[in-house]
Amino acid sequence: MITGHARPRCTQTAAWAALHEHFEAIGRAFDLRDAFRRDPGRFEAFSQEAPHVFADLSKNLIDTQAEALLLELARECGLEYHRDAMFAGKAINNTEQRAVKHWLLRAPAGASSDPEAGQVHATLDAMLAYAEQVRGDDAITDVVNIGIGGSDLGPQMAVAALDALVLPGKRFHFVSNIDGHELAAVLRKVRPDSTLFLVASKTFTTIETMTNARSARAWFEAAGGRDVARHFAALTTNVAAAREFGIATTFGFWDWVGGRYSMWSSIGLPIAIAIGAAGFRELLAGAHEMDRHFSSAPLERNLPARLGLLDVWNRNFQGFSSRSIAPYHSALRRLPAYLQQLEMESNGKRVDAEGSPLPHASAPVLWGEPGTNGQHAYFQMLHQGTDVVPVEFIAVATPAHALGGHHQLLLANALAQAQALMQGRADAGGHRDFPGNRPSTFILLERLDPASLGALLALHEHRVFVSGSLWGINSFDQWGVELGKVLALDIARRLASGDASELDASTAGLLRRLGRRA
Numbered sequence: 001m002i003t004g005h006a007r008p009r010c011t012q013t014a015a016w017a018a019l020h021e022h023f024e025a026i027g028r029a030f031d032l033r034d035a036f037r038r039d040p041g042r043f044e045a046f047s048q049e050a051p052h053v054f055a056d057l058s059k060n061l062i063d064t065q066a067e068a069l070l071l072e073l074a075r076e077c078g079l080e081y082h083r084d085a086m087f088a089g090k091a092i093n094n095t096e097q098r099a100v101k102h103w104l105l106r107a108p109a110g111a112s113s114d115p116e117a118g119q120v121h122a123t124l125d126a127m128l129a130y131a132e133q134v135r136g137d138d139a140i141t142d143v144v145n146i147g148i149g150g151s152d153l154g155p156q157m158a159v160a161a162l163d164a165l166v167l168p169g170k171r172f173h174f175v176s177n178i179d180g181h182e183l184a185a186v187l188r189k190v191r192p193d194s195t196l197f198l199v200a201s202k203t204f205t206t207i208e209t210m211t212n213a214r215s216a217r218a219w220f221e222a223a224g225g226r227d228v229a230r231h232f233a234a235l236t237t238n239v240a241a242a243r244e245f246g247i248a249t250t251f252g253f254w255d256w257v258g259g260r261y262s263m264w265s266s267i268g269l270p271i272a273i274a275i276g277a278a279g280f281r282e283l284l285a286g287a288h289e290m291d292r293h294f295s296s297a298p299l300e301r302n303l304p305a306r307l308g309l310l311d312v313w314n315r316n317f318q319g320f321s322s323r324s325i326a327p328y329h330s331a332l333r334r335l336p337a338y339l340q341q342l343e344m345e346s347n348g349k350r351v352d353a354e355g356s357p358l359p360h361a362s363a364p365v366l367w368g369e370p371g372t373n374g375q376h377a378y379f380q381m382l383h384q385g386t387d388v389v390p391v392e393f394i395a396v397a398t399p400a401h402a403l404g405g406h407h408q409l410l411l412a413n414a415l416a417q418a419q420a421l422m423q424g425r426a427d428a429g430g431h432r433d434f435p436g437n438r439p440s441t442f443i444l445l446e447r448l449d450p451a452s453l454g455a456l457l458a459l460h461e462h463r464v465f466v467s468g469s470l471w472g473i474n475s476f477d478q479w480g481v482e483l484g485k486v487l488a489l490d491i492a493r494r495l496a497s498g499d500a501s502e503l504d505a506s507t508a509g510l511l512r513r514l515g516r517r518a
C-alpha cells in the first residue's frame with residue numbers, strides 16, 4: 001500500500017532489476033524481424049484499440065516478457081494509486097500545492113461529484129455562448145490570439161488540425177513571440193473594427209503576452225479603434241489583472257489547470273470560435289472517453305499506460321534519448337511543438353518530486369515534422385544514422401478532402417517508412433545498406449475530427465503522466481523556466497543603460513556590441 005506523496009524509487013524495485021537483467025539477456029540483441037518470424041501473434045499482442053485511437057506498438061524493440069516486467073514495475077511504483085489520486089483531486093502537484101484536474105474540464109455535466117464541477121460547466125457555457133456570438137458576428141473577420149506556451153500551442157495546433165471544420169469568413173492568427181516581427185506582421189493584415197484580440201494568459205503576467213497585448217491595444221487605439229470592450233477579451237485565472245488592463249470581457253479558469261493542459265479551459269476559446277460550441281463539446285467528449293479509459297482499463301489493456309511504459313523502456317533500458325513525431329497529416333503540423341511542451345516541460349526534470357537527484361534519465365527530446373516532408377529532409381538519419389531514434393507515426397484513415405489519389409499515397413508512405421525502418425536492406429552493399437531493426441509506433445485515427453483529436457491529446461497527456469509517475473517526477477510544475485525570465489529582466493535594464501559591470505566576459509562582450517546600436 002502506497003500512501004502520501006512519497007512514491008517508491010523505480011530503481012529500487014525488484015522489477016527494475018529484473019528489467020535490467022532481461023535487457024542484458026534479450027533486449028540488447030533483440031531483432032524485430034526475428035520476433036515477427038517467431039511469433040505470428042505479435043501484431044495482436046502489441047496493438048490495441050482505445051477510444052478513437054488504434055495503436056500498433058509491435059514494431060518496437062520489446063517482447064512480452066519486458067512488457068510484463070514493465071507492468072510489474074508500474075504496480076510496484078504505485079502508478080494506479082498515483083493516477084487515482086489525480087482523478088480524486090489530490091494535490092499531486094506537490095511543489096505548488098495544487099490539484100491536477102484538467103480532466104474535470106472534460107467531464108460531462110453531472111458526471112463528476114467534484115465540488116468545482118458546477119463552476120466548470122457554468123464557465124464553459126458562458127465561454128461557448130460568447131464563441132457562438134462571435135461566430136454570428138459578421139463584422140468580426142479576424143481573431144488574434146495573444147498568448148505563449150500552453151496559452152498558444154494547444155489552440156494554434158487544434159485550429160490548424162480541424163481546419164476542414166473552421167467557419168469560413170473568419171481568419172485566425174496566433175501571436176506568441178515577444179519578437180515584434182510576429183505581431184507587426186499580423187497587424188499589417190487586420191483592421192481594428194473587424195478584429196477581436198484574445199489575450200490568453202493563465203497568470204496575466206507573462207512578459208511576452210503582456211508586451212504584445214499592450215502593443216496591440218496601442219495599435220488599436222492609434223488606428224482609430226474605439227470599443228476596447230468589444231474588441232478585446234481575456235482568458236485567464238487572474239481576472240483582476242485583466243480588468244486592471246482594461247479588458248471587461250473575461251473568461252476564467254483555475255490554478256489546478258496547468259498551462260500545457262489548458263486548451264480544454266477558456267484558453268480553448270479560439271478553437272470554439274473556429275469550430276463552434278458543438279464541435280468544442282465533441283473535443284471535450286473525446287478527451288473524456290480517453291480519461292475514462294485511462295482511469296478504468298486494466299494496465300495490460302490501457303493504452304496510455306502501455307505507451308508510457310514503452311517510453312520508460314526506450315529511455316532507461318534501450319537508452320534512446322529522443323523520439324521523432326511524424327504526423328502523416330499536414331493539418332497536424334503543430335502537433336510536434338505541442339507535444340514538445342507537454343512532454344519536455346512536464347518530465348524534463350533532473351530531480352524527483354521530493355527534490356532529490358534522479359539516478360536515471362528522464363524526458364527524451366521530442367521533435368518532428370509532418371510526413372511526407374520529413375522523408376525528404378531528416379529521414380536519411382533515421383534510416384542510416386548512428387543514433388537510433390524511435391519514430392511515432394500518426395496517420396488518419398479517411399481524409400477531409402476529395403482529391404483523388406493523394407491520401408492512398410500518403411498512407412502508403414507512412415506504412416513504407418515504418419516497414420523500411422524495421423526491415424532494412426542488407427543486400428546492396430556499403431552506402432546502400434540499411435541496418436533496419438529501428439523501432440516505431442503507429443497510431444491510427446479513423447478520421448481527424450474534434451472527438452478523435454481530443455482523445456489523441458488526452459492519450460498523450462496520460463502517457464506523459466505514466467512515465468513521469470514511474471520516474472517519481474512532479475510532471476506538473478516548470479521551475480526550469482524561471483531563471484531565464486529573471487536574467488532577461490536584468491539584461492533588458494543593462495541593454496538600456498549600457499552597464500556591463502560584473503557580467504561574465506561573453507555576456508558583457510555581446511551586450512557591448514548590441515548596446516552600440518541602442
Ligand code: F6P
Binds near residue numbers: 151203209
Ligand atoms: O514559461 C513557461 C510557462 O509558464 C508555461 O508553462 C505556460 O504555458 C506559459 O509560460 C504561458 O504562461 P501564461 O499562460 O501564464 O502566460
